[in-house]
Amino acid sequence: MSVVTLRPKAKPMPQAAKNVIDVKDLSLVFETNDGPVNALSDINLSVDGGEFVSFIGPSGCGKTTLLRVIADLEQPTSGSISVNGMTPSEARQKRAYGYVFQAAALYPWRTIAGNISLPLEVMGIPKAERKDRIARNLELVNLSGFEKKFPWQLSGGMQQRASIARALSFDPHLLLMDEPFGALDEIVRDHLNEELLKLWAKTQKTVVFVTHSIPEAVFLSTKIVVMSPRPGRIHEVIDCNLGSERTLDIRESPEFLEIAHRVREGLRHGHSYDQAHL
Amino acid sequence: MNFVRNSVIPVGTVLIGILALWYVFTVILNAPFERDQAARANTTISTSQLIANTMAQERPVLPAPHQVAAEIRKTVFDISPTSKRSLVYHGWVTLSSTLLGFGLGTLLGILLAIAIVHSRTLDKSLMPWIITSQTVPILAIAPMIIVVLNAVNITGLLPKAMISTYLSFFPVAVGMVKGLRSPEIMYLDLMRTYNASKAQVFWKLRWPASMPYLFTSMKIAVAISLVGAIVGELPTGAVAGIGARLLAGSYYGQTVQIWAALIVAALMAAVLVSLIGLIATFVNRRMGARA
Structure with missing residues (x-):
């Protein structure tokens, strides 16, 4: 709670607000040409302020869809969901969250600084402050000095870091990340995981993180939501708190391996249930 | 150097090919008129004379490239741009x-x-x-x-x-x-x-x-x-x-x-x-x- 460099002074701490995300009996059915698909079924979940929550599961379990529902990019068929005590649509209109996509999705005709400036321009932030925030957020993701480069001049890992800086630039309390490191190689991914953890500790954001990597989920999260497919549902929620000072070495520790084992068991159980279902 | 290799040489080669083909067709297409003229005057015409003549007609079926070039030079550069013939x-x-x-x-x-x-x-x-x-x-x-x-x-x-x-x-x-x-x-x-x-x-x-x-x-x-x-x-x-x-x-x-x-x-x-x-x-x- 001591480091609040990114937050305007007037705003209260988000930790004060319990239940940043509250999902009750939520279902989502996609109508396709092959008939209805139950993408999400009876989802119940609450995320507190300052938590780092991971959704993990095999493809088709609805983890990305759930994240998109939180972001108001998909509409649920039934049930209720609130984000910061509002509907997802209201939360989106209040710019309550920053979203990081699977790909960096940087606009190729804008420089790195230009890309980070994009949400600030959309939100009507004056030029001088934009400049300030670009510099601050690039520093936060260790990309200072790359302002004038175009996206193609950066490596995949650097591009994804720039996209995180973009999501943080307008200082949302909630960060939604959809497999942000899925396309990167393991060495870069490990490095970025460590950086993300530091960033989270420094900024005290609430993070919802979609992944299909067990070590990544265990390493980063305070809470792991294990999901299973057909219909997409929550199989198990595993608490996971390996302390605030984590380094990559922790992955060799018994506590880490034990939680990883529980997640793996959960995934397997969810999957066998799926087989029996068929 | 790259410009020469990538642009001038390929484009120039095609241009030369087109000009060569154009001259061939100038001769072929304009020759009947010259033969006709020779027949009317009851004279014979040598091949070299025929070829030379086909490229210098006043109203050829197909004018030779240098005739067109001369016309362009005359109407673009020699005549004042305000003239209706320019x-x-x-x-x-x-x-x-x-x-x-x-x-x-x-x-x-x-x-x-x-x-x-x-x-x-x-x-x-x-x-x-x-x-x-x-x-x-x-x-x-x-x-x-x-x-x-x-x-x-x-x-x-x-x-x-x-x-x-x-x-x-x-x-x-x-x-x-x-x-x-x-x-x-x-x-x-x-x-x-x-x-x-x-x-x-x-x-x-x-x-x-x-x-x-x-x-x-x-x-x-x-x-x-x-x-x-x-x-x-x-x-x-x-x-x-x-x-x-x-x-x-x-x-x-x-x-x-x-x-x-x-x-x-x-x-x-x-x-x-x-x-x-x-x-x-x-x-x-x-x-x-x-x-």
């Missing part, structure tokens, strides 16, 4: 209506594309008409446009430019519809997470994303604008312009004059297309394209 004068008349028509056509095409991309109804209702408009033979509709506009006292540059507009809006509209729809879903979702307005999505995403499509369409549009301007000059009673020059040439059998006008028109088109290409390169570089 190709510079006629070229400028055509060019001005080409540029006006091209400008209006590009603007119309962009506006149509914006309307179509933002409205499902317009997409369904306008697009078929836009395509149908291009199936009408321009040669048939050009005189009608001139006549109708003359009747409402619009004369001079604008009627001709309208024909260029009629031809050039089409590639721009079609290209820009594709260009404005080119951003990936993820780029659009990103704007949605910022709660961006439609205008912001347009100016910050759709418009910059459509630039490569715009310039490709504009290259096609400027070339057919020139065709439109020339076609527009044909029914105006052959007063001025490249089209008038072509028409006058064909009335009096001045084939050298026709070919000279043709070549100048082609050169004008090449210059216009390259100019757009240059602007495109400049804009692309500003927008971070790989060098």
Whole structure:
């Protein structure tokens, strides 16, 4: 709670607000040409302020869809969901969250600084402050000095870091990340995981993180939501708190391996249930 | 050095090939007339004399390249540009209506594309008409446009430019519809997470994303604008312009004059297309394209 460099002074701490995300009996059915698909079924979940929550599961379990529902990019068929005590649509209109996509999705005709400036321009932030925030957020993701480069001049890992800086630039309390490191190689991914953890500790954001990597989920999260497919549902929620000072070495520790084992068991159980279902 | 290897040598090789072929056909096509002349005069003609003669006729079926070059030099450089016999004068008349028509056509095409991309109804209702408009033979509709506009006292540059507009809006509209729809879903979702307005999505995403499509369409549009301007000059009673020059040439059998006008028109088109290409390169570089 001591480091609040990114937050305007007037705003209260988000930790004060319990239940940043509250999902009750939520279902989502996609109508396709092959008939209805139950993408999400009876989802119940609450995320507190300052938590780092991971959704993990095999493809088709609805983890990305759930994240998109939180972001108001998909509409649920039934049930209720609130984000910061509002509907997802209201939360989106209040710019309550920053979203990081699977790909960096940087606009190729804008420089790195230009890309980070994009949400600030959309939100009507004056030029001088934009400049300030670009510099601050690039520093936060260790990309200072790359302002004038175009996206193609950066490596995949650097591009994804720039996209995180973009999501943080307008200082949302909630960060939604959809497999942000899925396309990167393991060495870069490990490095970025460590950086993300530091960033989270420094900024005290609430993070919802979609992944299909067990070590990544265990390493980063305070809470792991294990999901299973057909219909997409929550199989198990595993608490996971390996302390605030984590380094990559922790992955060799018994506590880490034990939680990883529980997640793996959960995934397997969810999957066998799926087989029996068929 | 790269420029020489990549551009000058290949283009030059093709040019030499075309010129060689052209000379061969000059001889073949113009020889019957020379043989006929010789037969009428009851003389025989040697092969070398025949070949020399075929390249120096006053009204050849196919003028030799150097005859056309000489005509161009005379009408472009030797005659004062204010004279009605100057190709510079006629070229400028055509060019001005080409540029006006091209400008209006590009603007119309962009506006149509914006309307179509933002409205499902317009997409369904306008697009078929836009395509149908291009199936009408321009040669048939050009005189009608001139006549109708003359009747409402619009004369001079604008009627001709309208024909260029009629031809050039089409590639721009079609290209820009594709260009404005080119951003990936993820780029659009990103704007949605910022709660961006439609205008912001347009100016910050759709418009910059459509630039490569715009310039490709504009290259096609400027070339057919020139065709439109020339076609527009044909029914105006052959007063001025490249089209008038072509028409006058064909009335009096001045084939050298026709070919000279043709070549100048082609050169004008090449210059216009390259100019757009240059602007495109400049804009692309500003927008971070790989060098």
